[in-house]
Amino acid sequence: MAVSPASRFGFRNSSVAQKLWQWLFHMPWTWRITLGYLTVMLFVPIAAMFLKASTEGPVNFWRIATSPVALATYNVTFVTSILAALMNGLFGTLIAWVLVRYKFPFKRLIDASIDLPFALPTSVAGLTLATVYSNNGWIGSLLAPLGIKVSFTRLGVWVAMIFISLPFVVRTVQPVMQEMEREIEEAAWSLGANQWQTFRRVILPPLFPAILTGVALGFSRAVGEYGSTVIISSNTPFRDLIAPVLIFQRLEQYDYSGATVIGTVLLLISLVLLLLINLLQAWGRRYDD
Amino acid sequence: MTTRKEMNSQMNNSKAAPSEQKSWIPAILIVVAIAYVSLVLYIPALNVFIQAFSKGVGPFFANLTRPEFLHAVQLTVMLAAIALPLNTVFGLCAAWALTRHRFPGRAFVLSLIDLPFSISPVVAGLMIVLLYGRQGWFGGWLQEHGLNIIFAFPGMVLATAFVSMPFVAREVIPVLEELGSDQEEAAKTLGANDWQIFWRVTLPNIRWGLLYGLILTNARAMGEFGAVSVVSGNISGKTQSLPLFVEDAYKQYETEAAYSAAVLLALLAVVTLVLKEILERRTRIKDVE
Helix, strand or coil: CCCCCCHHHHEEEEEEEEEEHHHHHCCHHHHHHHHHHHHHHHHHHHHHHHHHHHHCCCCCCCCCHHCHHHHHHHHHHHHHHHHHHHHHHHHHHHHHHHHCCCCCCCCCHHHHHHHHHHHHHHHHHHHHHHHHHHHHHHHHHHHHHHHHCCCCCCHHHEEEEEHHHHHHHHHHHHHHHHHHHHHHHHHHHHHCEEEHHHHHHHHHHHHHHHHHHHHHHHHHHHHHHCCHHHHHHCCCCCCCCHHHHHHHHHHCCCHHHHHHHHHHHHHHHHHHHHHHHHHHHHHHHHCCC | CCCHHHHHHHHHHHHHHCCCCCHHHHHHHHHHHHHHHHHHHHHHHHHHHHHHHHCHHHHHHHHHCHHHHHHHHHHHHHHHHHHHHHHHHHHHHHHHHCCCCCCHHHHHHHHHHHHHHHHHHHHHHHHHHHHCCCCCCHHHHHHHHCCCCCCCCHHHHHHHHHCCCHHHHHHHHHHHHHHHHHHHHHHCCCCCCHHHHHHHHHHHHHHHHHHHHHHHHHHHHHHEEEEEHHHCCCCCCCCCCCCHHHHHHCCCCCCCHHHHHHHHHHHHHHHHHHHHHHHHHHHHHHHHH
């Protein structure tokens, strides 16, 4: 009895394996370019990172990943990012609401300018935020008499993270709000619900997945942010040093394993966040039908 | 004293005519939204221009003619000029492959394409160092052949291409999806070859989406700081792109030079936003038709 190559490799369904085999050999050139580019640019670098991290061994990996300096940077990075993302969750929803529902002067201009953080290079954002929020800057000088120091503190890192993650909530919530039917709200009104009840029971539920997705996207961006935060922060360990800057410092000291371990931790967290965002988006689509 | 009955009737009134009652709520929401956006976006953005011209136009232009600065501009333009076509070819191929074929795991590949956005730029740079650096996978081979990638131009190209990879694919995929393949199949039955179909049928249909992707790719490529900063070594006049120049000048307390360069990058951001708005308006008009 002839044994096909597919079943020799233990495939139960040999036709699937043969299809895969054929597909790999008769791939259209668009697929070759796509997979080739992804391999060179994405798969190989990620593999290099994980393999380098795995040479450390679990004990050493854990020791570096949970060293006091590293733990302090996770604290600054993640706690500050989530606070910035939540802040934008609140105000981003408000901005989206105002832009969708009300008419006021310069509305189009304001709408267009929300994307500024995507277009403005992060080093420019860091530079100008550090100046504006420094003790003798436009806004910082108003806060200084109150004893609030923003630039070169953790508060400054928070401001920079708010800046770069602002568009995410607005841009995920806006289209959902636009498609919401006013009739349902009016029905709630006519049934005797007050404004707060209408908002909480009618408007918020379909918006909630979009808000959460926006917060998760903003959080994920803030966690990885480097350019603006490195400039506005004093980069002092245990105070306002963020994880990406720690990776950079480790590399500058030629401590490749230190950089790789912390980089792997960050990479794993962004992968988990990406998965979470995909799930949230799937959850949001349940209202589509 | 108001009786319970009167209060009830007042409440009923407010329920009956929600739009007339509480007209101050929209006003307050608009003011809060604008105040938030001003604190986070507008005041810092305005500050870039005012700082750059704080001592008049003379020093501004003097800064712009410095050789390190001109070199940085040249380098930034070159980085974008290489990353742009690479990512366009990849983006078009990936979009075509993913919209014209249905296969298991398609959703997974779609979210893989977004991965460079969720990976921290510093981690992206680190991965390139782990591949091509002195101790990296290809480090030995590269050294034997006298090739420098890290702390040199090729590494900066890789970092730039990595971080700006998803834009074209991401903008073109929804357009292609909505378009369907009817027109392409019609062209095929009429005897057009693949290239003719792409050039005569597909490209005219996706041109605005593609242009949009190109603008975003260009903005990110010219503005990238984190990833480029890790692999470039940041040598003034050699491997210093414009965003790196901004940070370096700021660190050397040459605030004015930093702001002169920042103005150029901010203008790039403004142009990006304006073009984006024009393109969005065009596609919106098409939708209405």
